[in-house]
Amino acid sequence: MSAPILDPKAPLLDINYSTEKPCIVVELGHSLTKCGIAGEFAPRWISPSVAVKTRVGEAPLQSIGVPRNVWDYKEKDDLRALLVDFFHSIYFKYLLVNPKERPVLLVESVLCPTLIRDTVADVLFHHFEAPSLLFAPAHLLSLLPLGTQTGLVLDCGYKEALVVPVFHGVSVLKAWQAAPLGAEAIHLNLQRLLGSEAALDGGEKLEKTPNWQRLVPESLCEDIKVRACFVTRRARAAAYAAAAAAAASSEDTPSASSDPEPRPVDFELPLDGGRRLLSVPGRVRELACEALFEPDSDGVSLPALLLDSLLMCPVDLRAPLASNILVIGGTAMLPGFNSRLREELTALLEQPRYRQLAGLAPFKFHSPPGKANFIAWLGGAIMGALEVMGVRALTREQYRLSGDRMPDWPEFFHGSLSSQEEAAKGLERR
Known part of the structure; x- marks a missing residue:
């Protein structure tokens, strides 16, 4: 039997490309939100999880135009108004896409409140009319870029x-x-260290200044943490702890002379638009992150x-x-x-x-193929480009038939449309 003759004009690989537009991938964090398009190697935008209310009918006049964190909601209606403005910025400011044409993959934590999930689904399906939505756990998605x-x-x-x-x-x-034990714990520890050890205008300690917390808000502590702080070695942390214990037993304050060598470099930070100067000791840079590694009373x-x-x-x-x-x-x-x-x-x-x-x-x-802050988003971008997105995602029609209920992520199979219709009919009979 002779071998089949290949047509030289035929393509070597018969690949069927999907005509559907790739979904958008959003990782909604407490501090920062990552958003981008599935199949890309990095988020297109990383922005604070902050919304600015623009509708007078949904908020008091004094709150119009005031930036607020999405997670700092008061009730469900307040959360919905914040999410509407927040996703409006994602669609029309950061990604520049039509929400009616793009499925959505939302990277979530297992500790995400049910109210957040339900309200996000309500906003995306009812307000922006997204075709489908999939909530995926961050810890599973983060393993996809590693191939394990x-x-x-x-x-x-x-x-x-x-x-x-x-x-x-x-x-x-x-x-x-x-x-x-996260960035917020580091910020609180850094603010405490600045109050007890930093000097204002080269004079007395910062904590002796009235309302000194106003001079070092959390935004400034975060800036200091990102630019100057680091995690020290365990031996140096033990030396600092021993010096602090010795100073506490003698009812004295720890001095720079007891710090282990080499000592971190001190630096000066301008405050109030450069009108005042804050002198930050190097030991503050080194001890700020100890809040994550020092055991509390429960170990x-x-x-x-x-x-x-x-x-x-x-x-x-x-x-x-x-x-x-x-x-x-x-x-x-x-x-x-x-x-x-x-x-x-x-x-x-x-x-x-x-x-x-x-x-x-x-x-x-593991050494992931990207920055640690968007590895979970990268896993979502990989999953969103696969065929599993169309199988696992919940469509707007299925969401309506299920009584506007978003299934939990362990429910890997949402059921066929006919089964959801039966469930909806059962609810109507009740």
């Missing part, structure tokens, strides 16, 4: 740090851990969250998870973060509580 299905995902963002183990694409939800710290999560996992899952640790979130971009976390994990294994995990060392961390 197993990992211990630590998401260290603005409000909290969240640890979720994932094994072969399945979330081990019974082992999740969370604590308010909770960032490395303890990871080990507690491993303890709650089945024994046969612990070794693969300890060898596939992924750290994401904007706070994880601080210099020295991963190195300090690895040191603390190894040191905690000597405690009796975690001694049964000693065989898991050394812990191995």
